[in-house]
Amino acid sequence: DVKVTQSSRYLVKRTGEKVFLECVQDMDHENMFWYRQDPGLGLRLIYFSYDVKMKEKGDIPEGYSVSREKKERFSLILESASTNQTSMYLCASSSLFLRDNEQFFGPGTRLTVL
């Protein structure tokens, strides 16, 4: 059974804290994605990675960074959390080469920044 896991389901942090969100997939996928989802704004891509140590900015990268040191793990870092980063964060993975490019999602991390 394919699986994408995220380190936390719920997280509460204070403004200014450094926050790490981790995502692990067991499908040997090349692509990994970080999205945030807010009411009325849909899924917005923060960063994605198509290979180890490779990353590309998505639509809303400001205030975030990422790290991909191993193929199965993709981390999202909030260097100095702010209240406007309160959101649902979703990680996803997909194959770069297979014809079917469905993205598999993790359960999400609901982050609250106080």
Add this chain to the structure above:
Amino acid sequence: EDKVVQSPLSLVVHEGDTVTLNCSYEVTNFRSLLWYKQEKKAPTFLFMLTSSGIEKKSGRLSSILDKKELFSILNITATQTGDSAVYLCAVEPAGNNRKLIWGLGTSLAVNP
């Protein structure tokens, strides 16, 4: 600019009704269109469509793509309360490193 537009934004129906959700798109070099269902958790994959006129079907759900008119529909027949969810449409342009362009979703509520 590539975009995906879903309509309606929200819909309330009674159990047993049939619903049709719409997804229109404007992308350069279309590759595929995907439908997802999202309940109070992560999106789960429903269908991938790449060719016009070929219906994909899974139980009471079906979907079809029209590449000439640039849209897809998702049909749900004999709706049940368990169909209540947000339905997301996404399009993959070719040569985009497999990134998807997402619509805002249609929120469906099925009342008993």
